[in-house]
Amino acid sequence: MDFKIKKATPEKTKTDALVLPVFEGNVLGSCCDHFSDATKKALNAVMANGDIKGKPGDSLVLTAVADSVAKRIILIGLGKAGEQTESAVRKAFSAAANAVNGTSAKDAVLALDDIQLENRDTQWLTRQAVELFAYANYTFNAFKSKDNHKQLALKKLTFLTTVDSKGVESGIKSGAAIANGMCYTRDLGNTPPNICNPTYLAQEAKKLARECKALTTTVLDEKAMKALGMGALLSVGNGSDTPSRLIVMEYKGGPKNQSPHVLVGKGITFDTGGISLKPAPDMDAMKWDMCGAASVFGTMRAVIDMALPMNVVGVVAAAENMPSGKASRPGDIVTTMSGQTVEILNTDAEGRLVLCDALTYVERFKPASVVDIATLTGAIIVALGPFASGLMSNSEEVVENLQAAADYTQDKVWRLPLWDEYQALLDSPFADIGNIGNAGPKAGSITAACFLSRFTKAYPWAHLDVAGSAFNGGANKGATGRPVPLLTEYLLRQVKA
Numbered sequence: 001m002d003f004k005i006k007k008a009t010p011e012k013t014k015t016d017a018l019v020l021p022v023f024e025g026n027v028l029g030s031c032c033d034h035f036s037d038a039t040k041k042a043l044n045a046v047m048a049n050g051d052i053k054g055k056p057g058d059s060l061v062l063t064a065v066a067d068s069v070a071k072r073i074i075l076i077g078l079g080k081a082g083e084q085t086e087s088a089v090r091k092a093f094s095a096a097a098n099a100v101n102g103t104s105a106k107d108a109v110l111a112l113d114d115i116q117l118e119n120r121d122t123q124w125l126t127r128q129a130v131e132l133f134a135y136a137n138y139t140f141n142a143f144k145s146k147d148n149h150k151q152l153a154l155k156k157l158t159f160l161t162t163v164d165s166k167g168v169e170s171g172i173k174s175g176a177a178i179a180n181g182m183c184y185t186r187d188l189g190n191t192p193p194n195i196c197n198p199t200y201l202a203q204e205a206k207k208l209a210r211e212c213k214a215l216t217t218t219v220l221d222e223k224a225m226k227a228l229g230m231g232a233l234l235s236v237g238n239g240s241d242t243p244s245r246l247i248v249m250e251y252k253g254g255p256k257n258q259s260p261h262v263l264v265g266k267g268i269t270f271d272t273g274g275i276s277l278k279p280a281p282d283m284d285a286m287k288w289d290m291c292g293a294a295s296v297f298g299t300m301r302a303v304i305d306m307a308l309p310m311n312v313v314g315v316v317a318a319a320e321n322m323p324s325g326k327a328s329r330p331g332d333i334v335t336t337m338s339g340q341t342v343e344i345l346n347t348d349a350e351g352r353l354v355l356c357d358a359l360t361y362v363e364r365f366k367p368a369s370v371v372d373i374a375t376l377t378g379a380i381i382v383a384l385g386p387f388a389s390g391l392m393s394n395s396e397e398v399v400e401n402l403q404a405a406a407d408y409t410q411d412k413v414w415r416l417p418l419w420d421e422y423q424a425l426l427d428s429p430f431a432d433i434g435n436i437g438n439a440g441p442k443a444g445s446i447t448a449a450c451f452l453s454r455f456t457k458a459y460p461w462a463h464l465d466v467a468g469s470a471f472n473g474g475a476n477k478g479a480t481g482r483p484v485p486l487l488t489e490y491l492l493r494q495v496k497a
């Protein structure tokens with residue numbers, strides 16, 4: 001999808017769909033002042049009819065509006081005039097995108113100037129619109145027959161402004177990079193697990209390196225990982241016929257000796273649970289257990305698109321968790337690259353096993369910060385639902401930076417503690433640590449993060465548990481592309497700092 005800017009008021013704009021904000025209490029935006037009396041009368045009559053109340057999420061498609069050069073006018077509700085909130089604006093943009101997609105409009109024009117938030121500038125507003133229109137415009141047809149493809153007509157969205165075209169331009173630039181990154185993340189996530197396996201992810205990383213001079217990809221095979229002593233990571237893939245991979249993407253956009261920010265993604269391309277087998281219902285959802293890895297790919301894509309002048313390393317720990325005669329058993333003890341031994345009490349707690357060795361591996365980069373992203377626990381879905389990613393960290397600074405990026409992007413996070421009391425739950429009578437907490441399911445997301453924290457003492461680190469935010473189950477099944485907006489904004493802010 002293309003995003004453009006036009007410095008004009010709406011009355012002369014020829015388009016398939018002109019999207020206009022309206023407000024509660026039958027209030028048209030001031031950009032409507034420029035319309036002819038006939039058009040104004042028509043719009044006011046619609047408002048007076050009560051067919052649209054102006055609440056966020058409301059939309060109404062009008063065709064053949066008197067004296068209008070636009071084929072359609074789509075009214076979208078934005079709540080009370082002058083009282084817009086972030087969530088209301090996001091809801092309105094999603095509703096607008098879906099309303100446009102409900103028509104055969106190939107292009108749309110969005111009048112921005114009447115939408116104002118107290119603490120948000122035009123760049124913010126534009127970026128939100130770009131992300132939400134791109135989100136609604138996403139289709140995944142790769143595995144459908146041609147005659148079964150979902151087709152959306154919309155190809156271009158133009159922003160109308162007479163106020164702040166610089167802000168719109170920068171919003172389009174960063175917004176499109178983030179939206180493309182999200183789209184890539186969603187594609188990787190949605191690709192079925194018989195195709196998207198560790199080898200496939202490694203090939204994607206090599207493809208990125210071919211497309212971008214500043215990016216180098218190194219892939220560690222099982223032999224290389226064995227030589228490094230990655231006994232935990234390797235144990236997860238033991239039961240699978242597709243071998244594990246550690247994928248390392250080094251983006252060098254900054255000075256040679258500048259320490260990089262490192263992203264580490266959980267890339268379990270399918271999680272059956274292993275010998276601790278998961279129940280059958282909804283097990284297909286475990287193809288999304290590589291969404292953390294997919295978000296690393298999507299963020300690298302955005303970083304490349306924006307040619308960020310900084311160093312970023314993206315690492316993906318890729319494995320398939322299968323039961324077999326070769327699979328690890330509950331009770332097995334493995335030695336990690338760090339030297340610490342782990343008693344595998346539940347083979348379904350495999351994410352932390354692949355991540356711990358990847359987290360030790362990245363010490364070699366002397367990172368400025370490390371953020372790992374993982375669909376790590378069902379417990380985080382119980383705690384936060386789909387709205388926020390769980391955040392756990394050993395660094396107040398990284399937390400503040402991630403929280404600021406989350407607030408700006410509305411790709412939300414919520415912090416949970418890593419107190420010593422929780423750490424004690426990982427004690428094992430036979431090894432240095434167990435791979436699950438010994439208090440059963442209590443504080444499952446925190447004990448998982450406590451496990452990771454044993455491997456991240458060498459650098460400022462944060463863990464994002466995205467099991468609830470990275471994909472949707474149910475009727476609207478699919479990868480969401482989160483937390484690409486958060487991660488990209490986090491990195492963008494390190495450039496400015």
Ligand code: BES
Pocket residue numbers: 271273289346348349350351375376377378379436437444467468
């Ligand atoms: N991949 C799952 C977590 C998950 C569950 C992600 C649901 C998305 C949706 C993870 O590997 C897992 O199985 N975690 C276990 C941990 C338990 C065995 C301590 C869980 O959450 O039940």
Ligand code: MN
Pocket residue numbers: 271273347348349350351
């Ligand atoms: Mn699991």
Ligand code: ZN
Pocket residue numbers: 268271289348350351375376
């Ligand atoms: Zn998993």
